Amino acid sequence: MADPRGFLKVRHREELATRSPEERIKDWFDVHAQAGLQPWTAEQAARCMDCGTPFCMTGCPLGNVIPEFNDLVRQGKWEDAYNRLSSTNNFPEVTGRICPALCEQACVLGIHQPPTMIKNDEQTIIDQAWELDIVKPLPPQHLTDMTVAIVGSGPAGLACAQQLTRAGHTVVVYERDDAIGGLMRYGIPNFKLEKELINRRQAQMEAEGTRFKTGVEIGKDITWDELKSRYDAVVVAIGSTVPRDMNIPGRELEGIHFAMEYLPDATRRVFGVAPKNDITAKDKHVVVIGGGDTGSDCLGTALRQGAKGVTVLQIMPQEPTTRPDANPWPTYARTYQKTTSMEEGGTYLYSTDSVNFESEVEGAEGKVSIPDNTAADGFVTDGNGHVTGLKIVDVAPGENGPFTRQEGTERVIPADLVLISVGFLHPDTSTLMDQLPVELDARGNVSRDHNFESSQDGVFACGDAGRGQSLVVWAIAEGRSCAEAVDRYLSRKDNSELPAPINPTDRGMTLPR
Secondary structure, X not given: OOOOOHHHHOOOOXXXXXXXXXXXXXOOOOOEOOOOOOOOHHHHHOOOOOOOOOHHHHHOOOOOOHHHXXXXXXXXXXXXXXXXXXXXXOOHHHHHHHOOXXXXXXXXHHHOOOOOOHHHHHHHHHHHHHHOOOOOOOOXXXXXXXXXXXXXXXXXXXXXXXXXXXXXXXXXXXXXXXXXXXXHHHOOOOOOOOOXXXXXXXXXXXXXXXXXXXXXXXXXXXXXXXXXXXXXXXXXXXXOOEEOOOXXXXXXXXXXXXXXXXXXXXXXXXXXXXXXXXXXXXXXXXXXXXXXXXXXXXXXXXXHOOOOEEEEEEOOOOOOOOOOOOOOOOOOOOOXXXXXXXXXXXXXXXXXXXXXXXXXEEEOOEEEEEOOOOOOOOOOOOOOOEOOEEEEEEEEOOOOOOOXXXXXXXXXXXXXXXXXXXXXXXXOOHHHHHHOOOOEOOOOOEOOOOOOEOOOOOEEEOOHHHHOOOOHHHHHHHHHHHHHHHHHHHHOOOOOOOOOOOOOOOOOOOOOO
């Protein structure tokens, strides 16, 4: 480290400027007004303390060597910085934009100052590398005679594919959608992650030798057992796509959808692709149930589509603004962070539970509400009615359970469109279990051994399909580690030159190995 007093000279933390909310809700472009190299980039990177024990690295599942690339950013050595970063991270343009930055939570400087801008340094490095034409395809120096099929083109599948291709294996990635990327393509809105970032990575991977087959659904177009017979190894990277539902009265009404039925169509429309569910928030009162990242994405999307209003419900109380005592440094602490979508509008209701959906319909007794007046003549609650409201109630921590409903706080809020965003249960393994049965864990995920291998010989699982719903940084780490295991399996060797940053059983902070 050239300046050991850098963190003392520069105590403040800069952030990339964003466009005004009034401007950005009129389009689908990146919300930021700045990107890449800035006048303050070098001095911000100089704040890194180059700790003797870099706890930031323990917070990163990928094992990024953060102090090294921070100092290379400070010096403006972009090719060296890119080489250092890309040796551990296949897609820093993604993690640099949408990762919650577990590394920054573990930054030593963060104990008494705002942490180092690790996430922004990642984004700057890769943006500069593309700008300066440093990013090149890395085709293998020799080819093996081994073939691998990877099912799913999310971050786990793509990372696994790139690593195995570079190791010399012939890799084919199957994707049921019309374009690769998984949730990066159709789940995350374009204003958070522009799709050109995925397109140029695809071009690089194709130049390296990876083959992509889109519009092919394994289990229907090709059976799982047929796939296994064609390839020397199969990697299941289908994500965790079965949504968690809400079993409350009125759920059968029209106008109630899962977030992942809504968000993909919004992106499809942006790029001129025909929507699958034809859901829009235009001129509607929108209620989003679930206040996480996906709920925030629904908020920003609905505002751009011209919703009359958007209300986001979160059963948990608002997060604390400072690190709680129960989450001491360097552990990850969930603190209140205002997302860019929250800056754009909408209303967040915390400590709020959903009681039932309501719908006013015309019957023999005039207008009546479903499900409050289910004995009325002239209608049945069979899904023919359309949701018009949601009854909610305040909750507080209870003695006999996580939440207790507060008497006298029930009220109905208008809802023409309800988006359920309360997480995912497990991968959709219906056809897999019918055609190539594998063992599942207690949560319905594909069970793996210490080599990421399922109960079927030569069939591996990585990403959310194996670990459950998680973060993009964990998905990339899983893909890289799974690739190392597949390479060992194919070569019948005890060791592989590919890196393996995590074990299948890792759940928290990890040290690179």
